[in-house]
Amino acid sequence: MTTNYRPTIPTWSQPCHCGSDKKFGNCCRNRLPGFDIGKKYTKECDKEHWELALLATRADITQYTIWHNSHTAPVTHHESVVGYMLWVDINALGSYLERLQWLYDRTGRLSNWLETLDRLRNNIQHRSWYRKIAYYRALFFLRPGYDVAEARRELKKAGPITLQETDVQILQIFIDLEFQRLTFADRLKYLDRILEVSKDLGDQLQYRASKAVQYFLIGDARAAEELFSEVVELGRKPENLPLTKYQRHMYVRAFQHLGMLRHDSKILEESISTFNEIMMDGSWTPIGQAAIYREIAECYKFLEQWHDAETTVRTGLDLHDTPIDRIHLAEALLYQKKATEACAEIDRLKPAELLSPALDDYCLAYAAIAIWSEDQQRLGFAKAHLESYNPDEPYFRERRLNLLLTVNEGISKQKISQDQKDASAPKGGFLALLSKFLMVQPNFGGIGLNFNAIFEELAKRKAPVSSVNNEVQK
Template sequence: MKKEEKMEGTRRKVRRKLWKPKLNDLCPCGSGQKYKDCCWNRLPGFDIGKAYTAACKEKNLGRALIAARADVTQYTIWHKTNTAPMLHIGEPIKQLLQIDVNALGEYVERLSWLYFNTGNWKSWPATLERLSTNIGHERWRKKIMYQRAVLHLAPGGSRSKARQELAKLGPITPAEDDIEILQIFIDLELRDASFSERTAFFDRILDLDKSAESQIQYRGGKATDLLLHGDPKAAKTQLSDLIDQYRSKKQLSAYARHKLYDVQEMLGTITDDDALLRQTASELSSAMQDGSWTDHGRSNLYSQMGDCYRYAREWELAINAYEAAIALDGRIICRVHLAECFLYQKKIEKAVRQIESVPIEELDEPGKMDFIFTYSAVSIWSERIEMLEKAKGWLRALKASEPLFDQRRLNLLVRVTETAAKGAATFEAKEDSAPEGGIAGASRALLLQPNFFGIGINFNELIERFARRKKVTQLAIEQHDTADQEASDTKI
């Protein structure tokens, strides 16, 4: 018997009554308003999602917020009418339940994007609390916990608080079947994990999600780990295989195509292939002509273009790209890379002014590593004692679990110390501090964010991806179509 027929047979065993909240109840959309004052007369029925999409296309986010709330309420009504009454059945209902959890979760993600972009973000935690009861099951509780962890990754948030929220889910292992929880767990908890442990989590995601986006992202992530743990040959092979498999595919989404540019950049970097790096920068420039990019998205592209040109030693082109990224969203890491470009151009005083202007406390951990490496190189070339002493302190305190970067840290510490002792930099110290392959690579190799292989969580990118989801699976809507019609003639 087909899976759909089994589901339908399960439905017929349960007499359903159309569920709706009472008019004076709190609205299921989580707004905190009474149902009669909120979504009561805005339910979209099986046109769910259409009003939201239309409002977004017209850039009317206020109307989109109203529509998204109504979509959440509509789907909650469907779940409580058609699926919730059967939760006691057990195994036969698991597939229906998971469809509801995933579908309602996507509608809530749209809601979070709108709360963030309409200035309602401060009220989002209370909204999440109210939404936690929309589905009375552990799987939904995990979705809400995930959202609570995400909100702490917003600008001004706290990664430690995000970890605290995630810890409430209990131990997370490679047996976890929620891809989003696996992604955020990798970012928040596995940065210092062993190679084998990280590989187990990557493999789990690759097994669960066969989409081009995930395959490119997480196979690329495994290749990056190989590089960081001293096996560039295997990394090169895996990156080359990825490019060969997906480059000619015409049906790749814009996001998957962008991930492929990441793979090309990494391969060009580790093979010192200037032609591939220039080609990737050109493709990124062409991709930017797509009018769907936000300022944050365009800044990502400019930043990556700058990285390609920097590794290809096209300093002026790299500088132009980084300055364009900074102009769009003030990207701090690009200011670090500008200092590196100036240093390689032998514009030492300009490099000093640039690196001294960077607020290290506002950088993430990989960004801080790039800053410290670049600051150390600039201090050696400038021979400024106060800078050398600062660099020495930062290098001693820096923790780099990846062998590649710890070796780099130790080598710089030796060169900074000897330069400070002599009061002048030797030719060898200068050459070591600014090698042919570049100074600052941690923020690309360790970024662990969706704009580099999609590993982990970058809030701005993540929140934009929530909005780009066009609709939930058709199966989710079809699941409730027949069942809802069966219940519609029953009095509330």
């Protein structure tokens, strides 16, 4: 195979493989790295020379595509021979695309990313590569300010995504987009499929915790606690340390949830400390910082430190104003017996504009605030909200039913007992665990981690080099 090797290099006037829309002779021809692929990119990144790193990444993509066209492409008709080689090439080239996407964001070129992906689609002439391109196109619409509907349309181009799927990234984005539409049984099946296919520690932490969430939502708190315990143990194993930024965030979220389920003040206090440490690393956008403050506020709620919870939520709102945080602020005010102020906060929101999980929180929060206010008009609105609210999860259905019974009694008798008020606002907060447990699959944009930081972590992964290319090097 080595003696017959003939590199398939583009001619001077052919389009360059890097997706730049330039001719090969005017683009990567004089920058091909050969067997030093990836080294210049790393060197320039270390110096924060982003434009030079971008040129190096383009050259790496071109180089790897030449290798693919020289070795793997000529034998693609031999499925028994090419299967593993093709898989390696697609994943390796995909790693270089992750670097390119990160650098597009870093250098302000993301507006050109979709056109670049269209050109890169031709680098590997195989359906598996076309599906990978569909994944990157869908991912584009999940950045901050994302368009979920457009992301779904792009992902459909990858074809049906079943439980036989072997591409972890496609499974992840499918779950991110379609999870709420699946039944409980199917949710678990897709989570288990990711855990089976991916051995990445971040995936193991994230999706094991997601399974714990699902069991909690059907009322099996014991199974949820056991699964969260497993996640915490996995994150503490010496062989897994030190955790990356993303892994540490997944770990502390599981640790925090474990503290909530156990009502363990020590775990919650340690979680607050760890969340503060995570936020200090400089990787978080204002959206991400606000999300971390929301996590910290949840801990304060379970510790019944309601003034600290209020202050923390307000800090998050100053960074990024969201309906969920407005609802949480109303909750913190109510628990401090500031019902009038809680009413003022909840009245700032328009329920018709809310989607789950904010709508879940709103309906239950509004009802509790109405019960404490004993205002007949407000109780009437609460009744209408609860009657139109039809949650799928047993956890929310039970809460809704109990609140509706109290609201109806308050309307009919025009009197609500203190016991009923206390029941509507239980220890730990009537919102504690609600929106948190629904947000089970943080995506690249949605978790608020700086988009650069996500791709920086991906970009640091060493791209695999196929066995064929190793033979050529020899």
